[in-house]
Amino acid sequence: MxxxxxxxxxxxxxxxxxxxxxxxxxxxxxxxxxxxxxxxxxxxxxxxxxxxxxxxxxxxxxxxxxxxxxxxxxxxxxxxxxxxxxxxxxxKRKQRHRNITLQELLDKYLADKTDLREASVLDYTKKIKQGFPDWLDKPISEITRDKVLAQRTKLTGGRDNKLRVLRLLKNTAEI
Structure with missing residues (x-):
């Protein structure tokens, strides 16, 4: 004791x-x-x-x-x-993630996931850059559900996969 x-x-x-x-x-x-x-x-x-x-x-x-x-x-x-x-x-953990940008979150996620195949890394990067190019420099906390729904209507070709990668990153940040 x-x-x-x-x-x-x-x-x-x-x-x-x-x-x-x-x-x-x-x-x-x-x-x-x-x-x-x-x-x-x-x-x-x-x-x-x-x-x-x-x-x-x-x-x-x-x-x-x-x-x-x-x-x-x-x-x-x-x-x-x-x-x-x-x-x-x-x-404290949530506060650290509130100011991180989408690009920083993507980079951090890919760096932490060492077991991802190279094709997956390239695919995740491509989907985020194609689907959400204007959001890369925005803090992840500013990406709201309403903004995602509005962006969803603009996406074409693989829309669900782009949204799936965004959801993966948002869940990783757990905001």
Whole structure:
């Protein structure tokens, strides 16, 4: 079982570094706040929240960049978000994708999917550039359902396949 102690700057600085893996220490001053100490010497403040069957981890920051008081404040703030039904980690991920353009999303998708055949890569690129050339520099969050429906009527030849690739990319961004 992980050790429970009252976090202070001095105590966190003095926490031993494990030879392998990582250790977790729980804060007695703020429930669900932990300090993870890895074998590389990194000490991170993490909020550990159980939601039903799974544990949700929200990394708040690294020690000493983040003080104990700041970590406690951030943990309480994140717990408030959880209470409202918002997962802070999911929100951060969604925020990163809100400003990404269609071209950047396509490039990222193709780079991440290393198991795609070369023909598929060329086909996806061709379909997006043929079907949505004006949207390549637009943020993906601005591509709404209404815009897609309006564009759908303008598409010819392989319309459904072009829309399928667009839907694939939009689902990847999960906005």
């Amino acid at each position: 992980a050790e429970k102690l009252n976090f202070t700057q001095k105590r966190i600085a003095e926490l031993p570094i494990p030879e392998s893996g990582r250790l977790e220490y729980y804060d007695s001053g703020c429930p669900k706040l932990t300090c993870r100490v890895s074998s590389t010497g990194v000490k991170s403040f993490v909020l550990l929240k159980w939601t039903g069957r799974t544990a949700q981890r929200v990394t708040l920051g690294r020690f000493p960049d983040l003080t104990v008081d700041d970590a406690r404040w951030m943990a309480r703030d994140a717990l408030g978000e959880f209470a409202q039904g918002v997962n802070p980690t999911e929100e």
